[in-house]
Amino acid sequence: MKRFFVVLLFFSMLVSFAQQTDSVDFKRVEALIVFNQLAVDSTTYNAYEVDFKILKQTDSIYLDAVNMEFKHVALNNTATDFKNDGKKLIVYNDFIANETYKLSFIFNNAPKKAMYFLGWENEGRNQIWTQGQGKYTSNWLPSIDDTNDKIEFDLKFVAPKQYEVISNGKLKSKSDNLGNILWEYDMKDQISSYLVAVALGKYNKITETSKSGIPLEYYYYPEDSLKVEPTYRYSKQMFDFLEEEIDFAYPWQNYKQVPVHDFLYAGMENTSCTIFSDAFVVDSIGFNDRNYINVNAHELAHQWFGNLVTATSGEHHWLQEGFATYYALLAERDIFDDNHFYFQLLNSAIDLGQQDIAGSGTSLLNPKSSSLTFYQRGAWVLHALRSKVGDEVFRQAVKNYLEKHQFDNVKTSDFISEVERLYGKSLSGFVNQWIKQKDFPVDAAFDLLKNQSTYINEYLMVDCQTKSSKCAEYLKYYISDEAKVKIISQAPELVTSDTFKHGLKVRQAISKYVTQIPKELKEDYETLLGDKSYITIENALYNLWTNFPEERAKYLSKTRNIDGFSDKNVRLLWLVLNLNTPFYQADNKQGIYEELVSYTDEKHNADLRINAFQYLDLIKSCNDKCLSNLEQAKSHHNWRLVKFAKQMSEQLQQNKN
Numbered sequence: 001m002k003r004f005f006v007v008l009l010f011f012s013m014l015v016s017f018a019q020q021t022d023s024v025d026f027k028r029v030e031a032l033i034v035f036n037q038l039a040v041d042s043t044t045y046n047a048y049e050v051d052f053k054i055l056k057q058t059d060s061i062y063l064d065a066v067n068m069e070f071k072h073v074a075l076n077n078t079a080t081d082f083k084n085d086g087k088k089l090i091v092y093n094d095f096i097a098n099e100t101y102k103l104s105f106i107f108n109n110a111p112k113k114a115m116y117f118l119g120w121e122n123e124g125r126n127q128i129w130t131q132g133q134g135k136y137t138s139n140w141l142p143s144i145d146d147t148n149d150k151i152e153f154d155l156k157f158v159a160p161k162q163y164e165v166i167s168n169g170k171l172k173s174k175s176d177n178l179g180n181i182l183w184e185y186d187m188k189d190q191i192s193s194y195l196v197a198v199a200l201g202k203y204n205k206i207t208e209t210s211k212s213g214i215p216l217e218y219y220y221y222p223e224d225s226l227k228v229e230p231t232y233r234y235s236k237q238m239f240d241f242l243e244e245e246i247d248f249a250y251p252w253q254n255y256k257q258v259p260v261h262d263f264l265y266a267g268m269e270n271t272s273c274t275i276f277s278d279a280f281v282v283d284s285i286g287f288n289d290r291n292y293i294n295v296n297a298h299e300l301a302h303q304w305f306g307n308l309v310t311a312t313s314g315e316h317h318w319l320q321e322g323f324a325t326y327y328a329l330l331a332e333r334d335i336f337d338d339n340h341f342y343f344q345l346l347n348s349a350i351d352l353g354q355q356d357i358a359g360s361g362t363s364l365l366n367p368k369s370s371s372l373t374f375y376q377r378g379a380w381v382l383h384a385l386r387s388k389v390g391d392e393v394f395r396q397a398v399k400n401y402l403e404k405h406q407f408d409n410v411k412t413s414d415f416i417s418e419v420e421r422l423y424g425k426s427l428s429g430f431v432n433q434w435i436k437q438k439d440f441p442v443d444a445a446f447d448l449l450k451n452q453s454t455y456i457n458e459y460l461m462v463d464c465q466t467k468s469s470k471c472a473e474y475l476k477y478y479i480s481d482e483a484k485v486k487i488i489s490q491a492p493e494l495v496t497s498d499t500f501k502h503g504l505k506v507r508q509a510i511s512k513y514v515t516q517i518p519k520e521l522k523e524d525y526e527t528l529l530g531d532k533s534y535i536t537i538e539n540a541l542y543n544l545w546t547n548f549p550e551e552r553a554k555y556l557s558k559t560r561n562i563d564g565f566s567d568k569n570v571r572l573l574w575l576v577l578n579l580n581t582p583f584y585q586a587d588n589k590q591g592i593y594e595e596l597v598s599y600t601d602e603k604h605n606a607d608l609r610i611n612a613f614q615y616l617d618l619i620k621s622c623n624d625k626c627l628s629n630l631e632q633a634k635s636h637h638n639w640r641l642v643k644f645a646k647q648m649s650e651q652l653q654q655n656k657n
Contacts, residue, residue, distance in 0.1 A: 124603035197270035269302030314367030322378015511539035
């Protein structure tokens with residue numbers, strides 16, 4: 001059994017820790033991280049150096065370092081007293097103001113959080129990747145948990161030559177190192193520790209260059225060459241748009257994007273090196289249903305909002321997520337159109353209004369607010385503010401805000417004061433209504449949309465729950481695709497043969513809401529199995545199989561070679577329907593069942609495993625292998641899989657009792 005252990009070699013000059021800002025100035029970290037493929041019980045130690053300047057006399061300094069071991073701790077090459085409390089390395093000395101010191105030590109760690117090792121103990125894809133958001137980087141890299149402390153991180157890595165290593169900054173060199181490869185990355189500016197990252201795996205890449213000359217690196221698995229274009233579609237366009245719209249040059253040397261297996265979230269905006277879930281790696285069909293565009297734009301916008309300027313605390317978290325959400329919407333608007341932009345704002349306003357109705361709405365300045373509040377309400381603040389003060393004032397204020405606070409930390413007042421200065425009026429009333437008050441101003445949001453978009457007025461006009469005769473006319477003639485989808489959801493009986501002649505979204509809505517298929521629509525409905533949409537195919541297959549049992553073999557034959565997304569949504573449904581169609585492939589039922597069970601194995605991605613478990617539970621066929629894989633899933637690093645596995649196990653136990 002093999003796995004990778006991480007060992008780290010540090011040469012560092014860092015920036016001030018929150019509690020140490022008055023007494024010590026740490027500015028730069030240079031770390032060598034060695035990935036060794038060793039036996040499980042092996043332990044390797046490596047060295048660390050840090051140079052720092054004392055600003056005010058103190059008797060100790062510290063680094064955040066979780067569950068690490070240290071040896072030969074020395075100041076200026078002389079042994080010194082230190083304490084390792086499992087969370088920090090604390091070094092004691094009579095530190096003298098204005099003096100410079102060198103701290104060195106040897107250390108080892110085995111991260112249980114923030115650095116994840118995938119595939120080394122099973123047949124899965126071999127990867128190592130990090131996720132540091134919050135205060136987690138110190139689990140694998142001695143650093144500073146406080147986001148107010150910004151440090152220049154220059155990282156070096158030694159890894160087996162068959163793997164690529166991708167990290168923050170510019171790759172300065174790549175050279176042989178005793179049969180391994182030494183990778184040397186350089187960051188020229190300071191960042192918060194949570195934005196440090198590394199990903200190791202088997203990758204290829206393609207590179208584009210932005211209009212301003214920034215290298216854009218798109219990584220992909222070697223077998224996914226045909227998925228590169230649909231996955232990264234519009235990436236350069238979005239980059240160029242955001243640089244122009246923000247009117248502040250991209251602040252880092254390059255921009256890399258790396259898909260990883262079973263990532264904890266959709267994506268993470270590590271400085272110059274976004275890591276994202278490989279669930280967004282799609283082919284040209286999957287692009288129509290579940291593409292990477294919004295996540296791509298969101299993480300890119302964070303390179304300015306969050307990475308260049310970072311919130312001082314959770315109270316001002318919307319300055320990161322709200323800005324990234326808003327600028328991602330603007331990038332999508334540039335790709336698609338105004339209607340798309342306003343429709344997304346409408347949906348978020350509806351969600352925020354429902355949150356308030358449920359009693360879970362909070363002020364945008366509440367550090368315990370939901371993601372919906374930080375992301376969507378934050379975006380709405382910016383849209384409403386821009387509508388109030390005008391494009392010119394808004395854009396100049398954003399530019400001034402970034403210029404004034406670059407590589408620093410910010411509060412809400414820092415941004416609002418810039419807008420007020422240019423606007424020439426107080427915004428206290430706006431701040432109270434849109435930012436401070438608990439409830440989202442949903443009526444004001446709707447009024448704003450109605451004044452700005454005839455498209456939204458048309459959509460809101462539709463109400464087919466009253467069975468208005470106009471709905472049939474709307475569906476047939478001029479109304480937008482989104483409005484047609486709304487009509488179909490409210491009155492599926494209005495669907496006619498002509499409705500199938502509309503676009504992908506409308507046909508997808510038919511597959512979702514027309515579950516009882518009239519015989520006169522059977523032939524039209526069957527055409528949905530050929531759509532360029534895995535969601536439509538999945539829905540249509542199930543509905544046709546259910547409505548017309550005499551033709552089940554035909555539908556199964558037509559879809560037998562379609563997998564769908566990375567979670568194999570179409571294939572899993574096909575397997576279950578096959579098992580429940582006795583006369584179809586009757587001699588292969590055991591093989592079909594074993595394939596279904598095999599997708600619960602730990603080598604597969606979390607979404608695929610969850611779907612397979614759900615189907616096996618649905619048909620009451622979770623055998624011993626399934627149960628064993630379910631038990632193993634309870635200790636997975638992906639919180640969604642863990643939560644699901646525990647709930648399913650509890651339900652199975654209750655059913656057994």
